Amino acid sequence: MTYCxxxxxxxxxxxxxxxxxxxxMDSISIFRKMYVWEEPGERVLVLLAAGNLxxxxxxxxxxxxxxxxxxxxxxxxxxxQSMFQTAQLVGETVKEVINKSAGDGQNADSFRASFVLGxxxxxxxxxxxxxxxxxxxxxxxxxxxxxxxxxxxxGKPILxxxxxxxxxFEETVKLLMVSFDSTxxxxxxVGLPLDLLYYERDTFTVTHRSRVTQDNSYYRTISDxxxxxxxTAFKDLPDFQS
Numbered sequence: 001m002t003y004c005x006x007x008x009x010x011x012x013x014x015x016x017x018x019x020x021x022x023x024x025m026d027s028i029s030i031f032r033k034m035y036v037w038e039e040p041g042e043r044v045l046v047l048l049a050a051g052n053l054x055x056x057x058x059x060x061x062x063x064x065x066x067x068x069x070x071x072x073x074x075x076x077x078x079x080x081q082s083m084f085q086t087a088q089l090v091g092e093t094v095k096e097v098i099n100k101s102a103g104d105g106q107n108a109d110s111f112r113a114s115f116v117l118g119x120x121x122x123x124x125x126x127x128x129x130x131x132x133x134x135x136x137x138x139x140x141x142x143x144x145x146x147x148x149x150x151x152x153x154x155g156k157p158i159l160x161x162x163x164x165x166x167x168x169f170e171e172t173v174k175l176l177m178v179s180f181d182s183t184x185x186x187x188x189x190v191g192l193p194l195d196l197l198y199y200e201r202d203t204f205t206v207t208h209r210s211r212v213t214q215d216n217s218y219y220r221t222i223s224d225x226x227x228x229x230x231x232t233a234f235k236d237l238p239d240f241q242s
Contacts, residue, residue: 001020001150001151001187001189002017002018002020002050002190003017003149003152003187004017004018004034004050004148004150005048005116005146005148005159006147007145007172008127008128008145008165012126012169012198012203013046013119013120014169014172014198014199015034015048015118015198016173016176016196017033017195018033018150018180018191018193019033020189020192030193031057034197035048035049036206039078039204042122043078043120043121044199044205045119046118046119051112052110052112052113054111055097055098055111059094059113059115062096063090063093077089077090083118083119083120083125083129086117086121087139088137090137091132091136094113094115094131094135095135097111098113112133113133114130114149115131116128116130120204122204126199127139130147145165146163150190151190154185154187155182155183159179162175162178163175169200169207169208173198181222182226192219194219195210196211197209
């Protein structure tokens with residue numbers, strides 16, 4: 001299991017993902033689930049992955065390999081003219097990988113994977129898409145301004161309650177830290193370190209990218225502070241009167 005979030009703001013886009021992959025309680029590993037393609041001044045593309053690890057790595061490797069191939073051999077993430085075309089390309093690649101695996105006689109459900117794609121291409125607006133294992137996708141809107149994949153239920157309430165499109169990047173990182181901390185405390189299949197990236201619209205270069213580890217002082221402050229704030233808020237609520 002994993003937990004990834006892509007969120008749209010007026011100022012740009014923010015992404016966060018965990019790095020835990022487990023195949024049982026005694027087999028826990030760290031794998032990156034955030035992938036970035038950047039052409040400064042022209043485009044920034046971010047892909048978050050959840051699901052079967054072999055599938056997600058095959059999809060990302062194929063997408064990346066095609067960015068390095070001659071232009072006439074296969075479509076490339078670096079050649080698409082819009083984020084919609086980019087989402088189509090990723091969706092087609094997901095179907096290609098899963099169908100090939102299932103074609104070897106195995107159950108396609110065993111290779112399911114989902115993705116969040118976001119970014120901006122020069123001349124277009126920043127956009128975020130959720131791409132399903134079937135290769136189809138939906139786009140974030142004003143009514144649905146963020147997408148989650150993986151273990152979503154524990155971290156969603158704070159996003160729904162506190163999200164505001166006018167938030168600064170710094171406020172949004174705080175919001176995501178609380179969302180991820182709630183998930184980490186509720187599900188052992190999601191774990192540190194966390195990968196963080198935010199992108200300011202119309203800059204066409206990554207604004208900030210970092211990895212949040214267990215000893216990160218800001219994360220510890222947020223985790224401890226949120227726990228204490230919940231206890232204080234609970235005590236301040238009126239008791240039930242029978």
